[in-house]
Amino acid sequence: MKLILTSTVDKLGIAGDVVEVRNGYGRNYLVPQGKAIVWSRGAEKQIEGIKRARDAREIRGVEHAQEIRSQIEGLTVKVAARVSESGSLFGAVTANDLALAVKKAGGPAVDKRAVSFAKPVKAVGNHTAAIKLHPAVTARVGFEVVPA
Numbered sequence: 001m002k003l004i005l006t007s008t009v010d011k012l013g014i015a016g017d018v019v020e021v022r023n024g025y026g027r028n029y030l031v032p033q034g035k036a037i038v039w040s041r042g043a044e045k046q047i048e049g050i051k052r053a054r055d056a057r058e059i060r061g062v063e064h065a066q067e068i069r070s071q072i073e074g075l076t077v078k079v080a081a082r083v084s085e086s087g088s089l090f091g092a093v094t095a096n097d098l099a100l101a102v103k104k105a106g107g108p109a110v111d112k113r114a115v116s117f118a119k120p121v122k123a124v125g126n127h128t129a130a131i132k133l134h135p136a137v138t139a140r141v142g143f144e145v146v147p148a
Contacts, residue, residue, distance in 0.1 A: 001026040002039040004047055008113075009035055016051040018044075065134035068108055072131060075105045077143035083124055093121040093145055098129055101143065121145060 001023045008014045009030070012021070018039060021030065030036035037043055079101045082090045095115035102110050114132045121127050124145050131139045 003036040004039050004043055005036050007035050016047050062134055062136055065137035068133055069137055069139040072107050072139040072141050075107050077101050077105045079143055079145050080148040081145055083147040087124050089122050
């Protein structure tokens with residue numbers, strides 16, 4: 001089955017790539033999840049638009065990634081979360097919560113898939129997380145979890 005990827009898929013390709021996959025994988029996972037569209041001559045014209053959008057969001061190189069890293073590491077990030085009386089969270093702070101908090105603190109838009117925690121954040125206080133901006137550049141962001 002020939003597909004055009006609309007988002008990055010691990011071990012398969014990035015948005016705008018035309019890939020050949022098994023029928024079941026494409027029909028049952030990639031297309032329903034919105035990660036790909038079925039290839040056709042009409043859809044082939046959409047590839048250029050997908051690639052333009054990807055290039056606008058993409059970090060352009062190591063130097064650009066280092067600039068973004070210095071921006072992110074200089075921020076004071078606070079994540080508001082629902083907290084019990086004992087100080088533990090109802091649930092945990094997610095990568096999406098942190099990505100939104102970085103944007104709200106005045107930083108650049110960060111992809112939630114690039115955010116990783118050493119261990120799940122389930123308590124109020126100061127924590128750190130890693131944001132992979134480029135294969136060679138990772139930003140360490142310190143953030144504070146505060147009661148909402």
